[in-house]
Amino acid sequence: MAAKKTSEKDPKEAVKMKKILFVSGAILLLYSAIFIMLYPRNQGAYFLASIGLVLFLYAFSRGKVLSKCKKGALKFARIAVTCGFCFMLATFAGFCISVAVASTHSLEDGKDALIVLGAGLRGETVSITLAKRLDKAAGYYLENPDVVVVVSGGQGEDELVSEAFAMRKYLISRGVNAENVLLEDKSTNTAENFSFSKAVLDMHFNGEDYSCAYVTNGFHCYRAGKYAEKEGFGTDFLPAHTPFFMMPAYCAREYLGNAHFIVFGKLRLKAEQRGS
DSSP: HHHHHHHHHHHHHHHHHHHHHHHHHHHHHHHHHHHHOOOTOHHHHHHHHHHHHHHHHHHHHHHHHHHHSSSHHHHHHHHHHHHHHHHHHHHHHHHHHHHHHHTTTOSSOSSSEEEOOOOEEEETEEEHHHHHHHHHHHHHHHOTTOOOEEEEEEOTTTTTSSSSHHHHHHHHTTTTGGGEEEEOOOSSHHHHHHHHHHHHHHTTTTTOOOOEEEEEEGHHHHHHHHHHTTTTOOOOOOEEEOOHHHHHHHHHHHHHHHHIIIIIIIIHHHHHHHHH
């Protein structure tokens, strides 16, 4: 009787798992498709789409896969893939938790300078995420009118002006004094954002000591902090809000960026430090 009950239960569990996989895959595919139509250059959306496609296809082939991978190398491969997928999900969940924590960070008053990291334009208009960073910097300026704000970002191939130019224009429209905005319009990545901004600030302060923090979205704070630390800045930051709809794709993209940084970036930073 026990064996009969088990045999009756297994098909129900299989159907339940199939539904979970199917719905999860469909949600990821739908979300990614909408996001890619709105923001086609976001790698995180493609990453989520690939996971969704795998789950979607696996929902229909799970029974065959399990039946064929019961012994030997195929069984080992199935277990390895399952463990790898679970590890990825666990680390991604941990990353999302760290983003949530970073997003609650507050910056003390009295900083001498802020560096606002660029985040792309749509023609001459700042993107939604970049606007959130600039709004945060403008809010800090209104409470600390002596702070100097460096807008950092070069001009991409599909951008009509440099990010720094559009960022400066945006800040001035939000009440920031033009004399308090310094341009850094040559950088093309986060490492250059900090390296080139440091040169701008060192010149502005004539070699005197100054306190500085960077402004970016919560999902970008960890990796940005590593580059800030390399240039001798403090790791203090002012986190900007990210719209809820955009969070999954941007967190996925930054998750990939952090994985790449952990594997390659840290090694490169150590090599540069040894050579300096």
